[in-house]
Amino acid sequence: MNKKIPTKIYLNEEEMPRYWYNLRADMKEKHDPFLHPATLKPCTAEDLYPVFCKELVKQELNQTNPYIEIPEGIREFYEMYRPSPLVRAYFLEKALGTPAEIYYKFEGNNTSGSHKLNSAVAQAYYAKKEGLTSLTTETGAGQWGTALSMACAFYGLDLSVYMVKVSSEQKPHRKEVMRTYGAKVIPSPSTTTEAGRKILAEHPDTGGSLGCAISEAIEVALGTPNCRYVLGSVLDHVALHQSVIGLESKIAMDKYGIAPDIVIGCAGGGSNLAGLIAPFMGERIKGKNNIRFIAVEPASCPSLTRGKYVYDFGDTGRTTPLIRMYTLGCGFMPSANHAGGLRYHGMSPIISKLYHDGYLEARAVEQTSVFAAAETFARTEGILPAPESSHAIRVAIDEALKCKESGEKKVILFGLTGTGYFDMTAYKAFNDKKMSDYIPTDEDLEQGFASILDIPQNK
Ligand SMILES: *Cc1c(COP(=O)(O)O)cnc(C)c1O
Numbered sequence: 001m002n003k004k005i006p007t008k009i010y011l012n013e014e015e016m017p018r019y020w021y022n023l024r025a026d027m028k029e030k031h032d033p034f035l036h037p038a039t040l041k042p043c044t045a046e047d048l049y050p051v052f053c054k055e056l057v058k059q060e061l062n063q064t065n066p067y068i069e070i071p072e073g074i075r076e077f078y079e080m081y082r083p084s085p086l087v088r089a090y091f092l093e094k095a096l097g098t099p100a101e102i103y104y105k106f107e108g109n110n111t112s113g114s115h116k117l118n119s120a121v122a123q124a125y126y127a128k129k130e131g132l133t134s135l136t137t138e139t140g141a142g143q144w145g146t147a148l149s150m151a152c153a154f155y156g157l158d159l160s161v162y163m164v165k166v167s168s169e170q171k172p173h174r175k176e177v178m179r180t181y182g183a184k185v186i187p188s189p190s191t192t193t194e195a196g197r198k199i200l201a202e203h204p205d206t207g208g209s210l211g212c213a214i215s216e217a218i219e220v221a222l223g224t225p226n227c228r229y230v231l232g233s234v235l236d237h238v239a240l241h242q243s244v245i246g247l248e249s250k251i252a253m254d255k256y257g258i259a260p261d262i263v264i265g266c267a268g269g270g271s272n273l274a275g276l277i278a279p280f281m282g283e284r285i286k287g288k289n290n291i292r293f294i295a296v297e298p299a300s301c302p303s304l305t306r307g308k309y310v311y312d313f314g315d316t317g318r319t320t321p322l323i324r325m326y327t328l329g330c331g332f333m334p335s336a337n338h339a340g341g342l343r344y345h346g347m348s349p350i351i352s353k354l355y356h357d358g359y360l361e362a363r364a365v366e367q368t369s370v371f372a373a374a375e376t377f378a379r380t381e382g383i384l385p386a387p388e389s390s391h392a393i394r395v396a397i398d399e400a401l402k403c404k405e406s407g408e409k410k411v412i413l414f415g416l417t418g419t420g421y422f423d424m425t426a427y428k429a430f431n432d433k434k435m436s437d438y439i440p441t442d443e444d445l446e447q448g449f450a451s452i453l454d455i456p457q458n459k
Contacts, residue, residue, distance in 0.1 A: 007090060009252040011083040017247040018075070019067040020240045022059075023278040024350055026285055030063050031353035034321035035311060040455060043321045051218060051229050055126040059237035066282070068240065070122075073129075077121045077154060081110040082244070086252040087416075091380040093400070100403035102396060103258070104416040105249045105276065106383065111177070112147035114386065114418030115272045116232050119241035120144070123230045124151035133226040134158035138188065138213030140268075141167055141341045141388070142174035143418060144232030149181035162188040162216045166207030166336060170425045188213035195219050195317040207336055210344050215317025233269025234314060234323075234348050242275025249413065250279045260291055260413040262399055266391035267295040267304065267362070268341060270348030276415040281359065294399075295351060295362045296391040298370070299439045300338040303328050303347045304355055304362035306445060310458040312346060322453070325352040331451025337438045339426035340367050340387035345448065365394045366437040371430040373397050374420070386418035387426055 024030060033042035048057045059068065070078070089102040107115035127135055135157055139145030145161040152159040161183050168175055168187040175185045188208045189196040195215035199206065206212075214231070221229035232238065253259065263280055265273035273295055283289050297304055307326040314320035316330055327346040334343040347355075354360040367387075374390035376397065377383070385393060396414040403410050420427065429435040452458060 003090070005088050005256050005258070007088050009086040009256065011248060011251055013079065015251055016078070016083060017070065017244055017251070019069050021243040021247055021278050021282065022062060022066050022068055022240050023243065023274070023282055024063045024236055025066040026282045027353070028285060029353070029357060031349040032324040034323055035457065037313070037318070037322055040457065047321070051221060053123065053126045053130050053132065053228050053230070055130065056123060056237045059240055060235055071125065074122050074125050078244070081117065083248050084109055084245070086249055089381055092377060095376065095380045096397065096400050096404065098400040098404045099407060099409045100400040101409070101411045102400055103260070103411070103413045105245055105413070106416045107245060107272070108383065108386070108416065108419035112143050112150055113421065114143035114147065115242060115245060115275070116144045116147035117150060118244050118275070119232060119238045119271065120147035120151040122241045124148065124155045124157055127157060127228060127230070128155040131226070132157065132228055134160070134224065135228060135230050136160045136162070136217040136221045137230050137232065138162045138164070138210055138217045139232070140164045140210045140343060142171050142422060145178050145183065145185065146174065148230065148232070149178040149183040152183065153181040159183040160217070160220060161185045162190070162213040164188055164208040164210060164213050171422045174422050188216050190216060192216070193219045195319070199316065206333070209316060209333055211314070211316035211330055214315035215319055218315065218319050233271040233344070234346065236350060238271045239274035239278070239348055239350055242271045243278040245272065245275040245415065246278040246280060249276065258411060259289065261410040262292045262294065262412045264294045264296060264392050264395050264399070264412065264414040266342060266388050266415070266417060267297050267347065267351060268388060269344045269346070270295070270351035272415050272417045274348050274350050281354065284359065293360045294395055295355065295360055296395045297362065297364050298338060298340055298342050298391065299364040299366045299437065301328065301334050301343050302364045303345065305364040307347070308449060308452065309352060309356055310452055311455065312452050314346060323349055325349050326355065327452065328445060329448030329451040332448030335438045335440070337436065338367065339429060339435065340370055340391065342388050342391065363395055365391055366439070368430070368435050368437050370394050371427070371435060383416065384420050385416060386420040387423050389415070389417040392416070
């Protein structure tokens, strides 16, 4: 093979980013502030301190500093598994017969199997620095819980993970990984919290949801001394930490004079997408490029493509501040049939705002086509992708096939957020041809929308 560009582009330690990039500081219009659910006034830092670590609250509310230094204690951890490689998908290109160049940034090279570790490390570091002794969180598919378990083990913090019940049943081995790192794992909804007991009383057979697990984790954090709650997606400080993905990608591409025409990421709560696009979007906002950005979500949980841009709670138990975002309603329960992650009812406020202002496109894809893309990718590029990541693969392949038709030689970059070793139940359903697609009807979605607050801000 005649290659001008190596299959894998790595960075030297000196080339690694020393600052995170706070895209929000460069956005011309900022997203709306969080509102306190009782007063409907913008949340202050003091409102957030009881739930979140102080430094993370400061980052959350920072819309002025574009660059925030990555503390040395975090960079040292990053150096154990970063940089992540930027890979040219030569074999996928060949199999598709496309003139497009396809690159992916692979975040699955750590035990958590995903990009989640980038923020988990940062959050645990700041918690330790503040003198906290324990953290609580929720996890859906398990990657976030695993990442945070690794970070808490490293910095010496206790951790309780509320894991969505269906996932804990589908992925018993995930739980053992977390326990190995010292975390306590509780299937949610559980009887250990008020929020969990309430949901169980109303829906005794529920398989749980992220929104519900969040309510449980927050309740425990509020009731435990020296404990805080941490979240693995959605919030701006998580997007900030994930900017390391986009920064490394851009440094690697700049090194070889590559400029993407299309950047694609899967979107659950929006953190990897926000991180991947951050430096490219910053330049786009300043008029320095004309990149197309595409968010990919499951057709069964279509918050961007079919949701409403309103103030909503981040959790089912209605305990979080109100967030203006694209949402299916905090009462939305994803179909049990849906196997591929990305089941959160809402979306990052940064991603929501960019989408609302036309900087970002969104596409919803069905799970059988996502797994078909995963299969093609595994057979050509070798990596067994996470179902979440495969949403991005689906659209990268679709865009590359469009180039084949038009003869255009576009440069496509997508985020390969993780590996799918723990998703064998879903892969089995696909391999056995027992996987089906589920697209909620408008009436189905109305049930979730009914849970959205009727407040003047939402008129
Ligand atoms: C959590 C996760 C996602 C989705 O989360 P975002 O916050 O939307 O990035 C995507 N891929 C993998 C592998 C994940 O673990």
